[in-house]
Amino acid sequence: MFDSFEIPKELIPADPRFGSGPSLVPTEFLEKLAKTGHEFMGTSHRKAGVKNVVKEIQEGLKKYFNVPSDYLVVLGNGGATLLFDMIALGLVEKKATHYTCGEFSEKWYKSTKLVPWLAAENVSVPFGKGINGKAVAGSDLIAVTLNETSTGVQLSELPIVDANTLLAVDATSGAGQCPCDVSKTDVFFFAPQKVFASDGGLWIAIMSPKALARAAKIAGDKSRYIPEIMSWTHAISNSEQNQTYNTPALATLFIMNEQVKRMNEQGYAEIQKLSQKKADLLYSWAESKPYLSCYIEEKQFRSIAVATIDVDAKVNVDDVIKFLEKKKAVYGIDGYRKLGRNQFRISMFHNISYSDLDKLTKLLSMMIESKL
Template identity: 55%
Template sequence: MAITIPDALIPADPRFGCGPSLINLDDLTQLAARGPHLLGTSHRKLPVRQLCGEIQENLRTLLNVPEDYAIVLGNGGATLVFDMVGLGLVKSHITHYVCGEFSQKWHQASARIPWITAQAVVAENGQPNVPQADARADVVTWTLNETSTGVMNSQLPHVAEGCLLAVDATSGAGQIACDLSRVDLFFFSPQKVFASEGGLFVAILSPAAQARIAEVATTAGRYIPVFADWRLALSNGKQQQTYNTPATVTLFLFAEQLKRMNQVGFAAVERQAGEKAQLIYQWAQNSDYLTPYVENEAARSTTVCTVDVSDAINVEKLTDYLNAQRLVYGIEGYRGLGRNQLRIAIFHNIALEDLQKLTQLIDFLVATGEFNAA
C-alpha cells in the first residue's frame, strides 16, 4: 500500500517494545572506548567486579534499599528466580497472587516442586490482585507490574509474622515506587526500565530472607541445584561478582542507565512515567476506536500501557505495516491474551515527544481506512 506519512508524525526512535527495551546507543560508543580494558576480562577480575559494585551501589541509592539488605546479581534472568524461590526460600507452602501470564508462570514453577505446596489466588486478566489472609503461607508472592496485561499492583499485601513477601518487579523496578522495607525478596531483570539486555537477574534480599536461605538449605531431604543456590548468589554478591560468568555488555549497559536515572533521581523518573502514562490513557479514552484495557485507573501501569482496539481495525495488519516500514517496533498486544490490542512501553528512555508522535501516527494511519478489518 502507498501511504505518504508526514515527517512530523514519525518518532525519532522506533522502539516502543516491552523488552528488551530502548537501549541508549550512545552507550555503545562509550563501550567501544572502554572495550580493551573491560571486554574479555574475567568476571573475577577488578574491572568487572568494579562494574558489579557500581551497579549495587547505584541501585541502593535509586531504590532506597535498606542498608542491611543484600543486593545480588546472577545469570538466568528473573525466570530463574521463580525456581530459586520455590527451591531455596519456601519451607512448606507458598501463596501466589496471579494476574496474568508471568505471575502464572511463577506459580507453575512452584507447583512443579513436589516437596512444597503452591496455591494460586487468581485475578481475571486486566484486574489487580486483592490480598487475602493466608495463615498457611511461609512465602507470599506479588507482581509489582504484570507485563502481559499492563496491571500495576503498587499496594503491597500485608503478610503474617514469619512469612516472607517476594515481589517480581521485572517491568516495574526503577519506575514504580515500592517500599522495600516491607519486602523480603525484590527481583527483576534489567532489560525493561533499566535499558539493558536479558539474561541477568537482580535480587534484593532482607535479613529475614537471608536467614530463611540458611534454614532451608540445611533442611533434610531438600534438593537445591548449584545454579539455583541462594548461598552462592549471596557470597558472590558480597564480593561484587556473579557466581557464573556474566555478559559484560549487559552489566555495562545496566550501569550506564543507572547513572542517568540517579542523576535525575527516582522522584523525577516516577513523575515522567506518570506524564507518559497520562498521555497514552487519555489518548485511548478520547478516541472512538480505543479503550484502556485496565478498567481500574489506579491499576493502570506506568511502565506498560495496554489499549484495546475496536474490532473494526485490524491491529495485526497495522503493526505489521509499522514494522515493515521501520517506523515503530514492539507495540503488538501480548500473544497470550489473544486480544485486538496495543501494548506500548513507556520506560524511562522512551521520550514523551516520541509517544506523542506515535499516537498521532496511529490515528493518521487508522483514518486512511487501509487497516480496517475485512
C-alpha cells in the first residue's frame, strides 16, 4: 500500500524504538556493560560485585521515589506477572478487591480469584475507561493499576486505606514516570523493561512496614501453601542482603542500575514534566487531525507513559506499521493485539525523545494523508 512512499530524511527518528515493552535500552549502557569484561557477567550474585549493583539499585530507587526509610526495596526473578500470584498467596489474608480497566489489571484479578481459600472481588469498567479504586469494607488488600499498558489508562489518584488494609499498585509500565506518591502505597511493584529501560525477568516491589508485617504473618501460618519460589520470606531476607533468592540475570541488573542513575540526575518531578510535555504533543496531534482520535476519552485518565490513538478505518494501521518496520524507521507502535482496534500504541518512556516523537507524528500524518 505504501510501496511508492518515500520517507523524508528529516522525519526519520534518531532511534526507531517506540514500543511499550521491551523499552528503548540506550546502546551506551550495553557498551558500558561490555567494558566490564570478565569482572561482572558470569560472576556469583552472592559476591560483592553483583551485590553492590543491587544495593545501588535499591538506594537509587529509594532516592528517586523519596521512599520512607522504613520501606524496603525487594527484588526477585520472574517479572511482575509472577507477583500477581505472590501477592495473592502471601499478602492477602481473606479478601482482595481489584479495580480493573484492561487486560493486565484483569489478569491480576484472575490470579487472585484462582486461590481457593481467598475471596476476590472485581470492580471493573470497560476497556478504555479509567477507574481509581477505593477502600472496601471486608477487603484486606486493594489492588489498582497505575498505568494499564494495554489501553493507556492511568490512575488519577490513589485510594486511601486504613491500617488493616494493604494498597497494592501494579506500576509495571508507569513506575518512574506516571505520578504516584509511593509513600502512600504498601506494595508498589514493577518490572524494569518499561520506563527503567532494561530487560525483563526481574521484579521489584517497594514494600511498606505494614506489607512486610503482613508477609511475615501469613508466612507463619503453616496451613497456607506458598511455593518456595514465591516465598516473601526468601525474597525479603535476600533483599536485605542486597541479593535475590535465586540467580538473577546480571545484565538486567546492570542496565537497570545505569537507568536509575541517569533518571536520578533529573529527578522524578522533572521527568514527570517532560513526560507530560510528550503526552501533550501526542494527544494534541490526535485531536487536531480528523482521521485520528484519542482512545481514552476521559482526559484525567490519559497516560503520560503510553498513548493509544485510534485511526480512521480508511487507512489500515497494519500497513503503516509493516512499511515502517521494513524500512527500519519505526518499531513497536502496534496497538495491543487483544483490543482489536485500528490503533497506534506509542510509548513515551523516558528514553524516547520529544524530538523523535515529533518526527513520528509528522511522518504518520504524511503517510495517512497520502492515502485519504
